[in-house]
Amino acid sequence: MSAELDPATLMKKQVGAAAAAMVKSGSIVGLGTGSTAAFMIQALGDRLKSGDLTDIQGVTTSFQGEVLARECGIPLTTLDMIDGIDIAIDGADEVDPDLNLIKGGGAAHTQEKLVEAFSKKFIVIVDSGKLVNKLNLNFLLPVEVIPKALNPVTKAIERLNGKVTLRMGVKKSGPVVTDQGNLILDVKFANGIDNAVELEKTLNNIPGVLENGLFVNMVDLVLVGEVIDGQPAVREIRR
Incomplete structure (x- = not known):
């Protein structure tokens, strides 16, 4: 089975697209780091190219994200050029029942926390395997x-x-x-x-x-990607 048809890959793509669909024209968007966030950035780029989305600016949380955003045609700005961020979207390594996170598997958590703390709304995109009862039992x-x-x-x-x-x-x-x-x-x-x-x-x-890498009392919404009966699905967990 090719990577494009793999249910887990499709699930990440779907949850990234679901988050990208929440971005409104005219927004300043915090762009996260990691494999699921990469699908979100690509989906934002697709919306811009189709004309479904206009006049957004991205603030990246890593050099990796900056390169991808530019490839996807997303105009970029920086924290010192703006007054605030409308919405930030990023992944997480662990999410507990209180929606506290561990992040930093990609060593970008300092920039991520800066961008996400500066945002009016913070959406986390993860697969169901990232949901835990207690932080740090499995992830450092x-x-x-x-x-x-x-x-x-x-x-x-x-x-x-x-x-x-x-x-x-x-x-x-x-x-x-x-x-x-x-x-x-x-x-x-x-x-x-x-x-x-x-x-x-x-x-x-x-x-x-x-x-x-502890992100506490910051998350507004978690979008959880799941594979149910071989099909990708997305569910919401709100604070």
């Missing part, structure tokens, strides 16, 4: 760290009973380096995260931490 929590602070930040997180691993690059020597020139620590708490709101504050108060 990314923490972006200034390189010179790597050792003291590691020790500070370990004092919080977190197991810390420096994220290493794939097909390259050395660690992953973010778009901001920093490093990523992936953190595992043995029993998961009990209080995401407090932990986000605690981690960000450690000197040398730029941002962590």
Whole structure:
């Protein structure tokens, strides 16, 4: 079966298109990062080309997203050129029952949080496998760290009973380096995260931490892609 006909791929494409359909002409749109967000960006580009959508500007959350948005013909702007963002659409690595998230599997969570916190409406697009009862049981929590602070930040997180691993690059020597020139620590708490709101504050108060991958009290709507009886479907979860 080709990738185009694979139900999981079709599901990602459908949930991306469903989110793109919520964007109105004249909007400033935060454009997320990742495979499902890529389908959303492509769907926005298709709407622009068809004339169904006009006069939008995108604000990207990663270099990867910037390249794709330009390829899809989406005009881009930056945070320092605008007063606000009407709607942001992005994926997530985990979503808990309170619609708190872990993001940062692609090491773009700092820019993502900046764009999404600046948005009037934040829509998350995921497949059903990203829905969890408790954060961090299966997915590590990314923490972006200034390189010179790597050792003291590691020790500070370990004092919080977190197991810390420096994220290493794939097909390259050395660690992953973010778009901001920093490093990523992936953190595992043995029993998961009990209080995401407090932990986000605690981690960000450690000197040398730029941002962590907990997104709390930010999400307005989650679009969940599912495959039911071999067919892709999308359902909504609202705050």
